Amino acid sequence: MAEMSIVFNDINKSQGVFTRRAFLMGGFVAFGLVALTGRLAHLQILQGSKYSKMSVGNQFNFRVIPPPRGDILDRNGKVIAGNRPSFRVMIETNEVKDIDTTLDQVSYILPQTITMRRRILRDINQNKRSVPTLIAGDLSWEDFSKVSLYAADIPGVVADMDQLRAYYHGGAFSHVVGYVSKINAADMKVQETRADADLNLLHHPSFRIGKQGIEKSFDNVLRGTAGGRKIEVDAGGKVVGEDGDGSIPPEPGTDVTLTLDLDIQNRALEAFGTDSGSAVMMNIHSGEVICMLSAPSFDPNLFVSGISSKAYRVLADYERKPLLDKSVGSTFAPGSTFKMATALAILDAGIDPEEQVFCRGGLQSGNRFFRCHGVHGAVNMRNAHKFSCDTYFYAMCNRAGVDRIAKFAGKLGLGHVFDSFEIGGQKKGLIPTEQWKREWFNGSTRARHLDPKWHPGETLSVAIGQGYVNVSPLQLAVFTARIANGMKAVEPHLVRKIGDQVIDHTKEYADLGIPKAHLDIVRGGMWAVSNEPGGTGRTNSQLDLGPNIQISGKTGTAQVRGYDKAGTRKAAEWKYKDHGLFVCFGPSDAPKYACAVVVQHGVAGGRFAAPKAREIMRLAMIKDPEIQKRITGPVNTALDKAALERGEVAGASDMPNEGLRAEAPPGD
């Protein structure tokens, strides 16, 4: 062996080195493999639960199920705004090979989608690939059946059902109830920053947000809580399975019951026809608004799936402004309907209501002649109401002073924003005072040509509800309700119930703080307007409900611009005609409801506004079970005429807060 090792010295040396090195390499590899096994143990045993969770998070997803929005009901539980099924067809982008070919195939079935092509392609590009894009919504049953039949042959096209908001009474409630629409960027920003924001719901393609009225102010109540469908997805986001047990049902939104009455609201809409204006009718004890209409109106259903810009322009450009809620968002000069406030101020100044003023058709004040609309001879306060004589108020108003008039107007709710009213958009209007004029002069460049000092002549305009005076129809209704109530400063309310919880508004109101004797005189005047021969509103405030039921009212005609410039009050152009107003309460002997109607450019309150108010009041009387009893009851419970002339009313605020009860709707 020794010899051989010499012979193969080189070989043995190489072999020796190799064996050692190979041994080391084997050790190195073994070390590496053991290290990898250690890493396996680290990942799979020590961190196993962490990665298991992540794996489940990959595999399962929650698909948002949007909650059904709560209904909006009228006071008798009839649905004003609900949800209706909507059939739609969608495209699942990640299932489709060639989008254009697929859309071509769809347009064979639904030709209307040809013109939507650009919108569809834009939406496809904006959406995530895993989110289906709407091709067409709100399909007819016929179209839906066709699509459902053929969709199986077009991969990536699915037809399904969605819920859409439906306003069953079209324009009757469009301003009060408002509407929902797709969320825009500005709203999204606000909603996303809220603490309880549900981003998945907010970004869901069928999510709608309340944009106006009750839909907006009660959005959180109506919205509900989204549920989730637990689904299994692959890496591309494609659904491969569903886990029914892991799904969470959505929690529907809470219903909101309004104080409005569907029948009366619809009647008001009919009464207005194409006229422009507003009617507000409310319970004088509870403040519940029973009718609140702004005319002309629009169909809120147009906004739910997005109104076309063309249709929107037509609505926005129409001079009678259908989109504006005139009940709270417009202010008008109240005209003669304001005279009750002036009268209370005159009485407060200690002037005897029997003191007479001789009306020769106007009054000279300074260098201007203030005209009355007629020649009334000698009038006291009562007759000044009855004939709506301006001269009486011209003569008396400066003895009360503008600030006193403003104080009583304010007490009765004019020029006031009702904070507890449930919908937004209220305009404050204006009841001028001396201080107001000084501040206005200092603050506004527009008023610079005027004098900061209040002139007695300006008081004359204010006394008859002209000049700077500006009020909203809602304020006028509250004003009338407070005169009729006489005790409490009622405030308007629109919501009767949230879910099953009844909201009682009665107890909150402060005392009005006006002597009953003064109010009696004013109410007596209003009764005369509607019921005595010669009263300006007599012809058009007869309810025809028998001798037991009467209403007391006050007409008003508000000048739109100076007659000197625009010619006559019967100007040819609609927009230069006078506004017609009528406020009333009834029944006269035991008032329960008060109503204010403004007809824009309606020429005269007695002739154009009063008939509308009459229709509204008439239906309210018929629907009220107690008043109905009196209508159908014996005639011998006839009214105490003397008390009515005196303006005394029964009950005032002691009356129980009933009326238009949901439990016993008569005539249904």
Add this chain to the structure above:
Amino acid sequence: MVQSALSRPGQRERYDSKIGQIDWVFVALLLMVAGIGALIQYSVGGMSWEPWAYTQLRNFALFLTMALILAVVDLRFWLWMAYPAYAVSLILLVLVELFGDTRMGAQRWLEFGPVSFQPSEFMKLAIVLALAQFYHERKPEDANWSWWLLVPALMIAVPSGLVMHQPDLGTAMLIMLTGGAVMVLAGLNWKAIAAAAVGAAASIPLAFFFILHEYQRKRILTFLNPEGDPSGDGYHILQSKIAMGSGGLLGKGLGLGSQSQLNFLPEKHTDFIMAAVCEELGMVGGAMVLLLNGLIIIMALRMAALSHSHFGRLAASGAIATYACYVLINGAMVMGLFPVVGIPMPMVSYGGSVMLTVMAGFGLILGVKVHRYQELPKQSSLLAAFE
């Protein structure tokens, strides 16, 4: 010539006795690894033989037959073809550089009619054979430290440079590591090894900024901070870790791995198949693959050490070094310990060319064991090979 006392002259040259000398335990280990591979191919293919499992098994059967045939080929043939094979591979690499087909942004493929192949795959085996022949003909002192070492250094540097230029960082790295392993096994001076290691470490930042392509740099950055971009480049690593981690000790069961079945795991049937193994078969399955591969590597090194010829030793150990690099780098990559470099787990991952390369290597290793007593001449001429 020293002959074993256990055999009569000429008996070893007979094919029946050669077949008897094949290490069937080793073949059984290969079968087990390929079997686990096919099982997972079947699972991630949606519990179906199509599209991967069947092809993989068919390829394996074909290449195993080839390996068994190679195992009985005389070592002198390997020795004879070593330099020519290296030269042809090198020429093909140059041709790729000049005329190669570009696929997925890398110029790696050559096409001859219907056949397309990657010459860099051939080079993995050719470099081993060529280096083995070189060291076979040199004295052990030269292998330790001499000017001669410039030759193997160049033999490694030229092809790996060409491959890196394609660019195919993974294969270039494999060629360098394999070549380096052969040099170390041949007896390279420890000081030189240390110097090379230090040099390599120092050149990493240089390579990072001047040699690597943008996408390669990105992969390395992603490796260093995978959570930085979980939906982009870090996605592969993160999803791989989730797949493995959620598998736990015993796995989710065959066909039940949500990560691999629902396509969250990228390259689930190729580079990241180990993650699928670990998800569905658990740590037990993953460790089993590693253990089997460890046994294969140790057995192959032992077979190499048995050889009486220096060429046989180095060729067999070089071939197994390539395989070991595959296993270690892929394992580390899948487990988030190494950047994603596109190196598959041999025989488990789906893919014909890699399997062809490693099975040819196994044929060589088995052949070295079969011919372990064969002495080889130091002249590599055709005449010397068959004298």
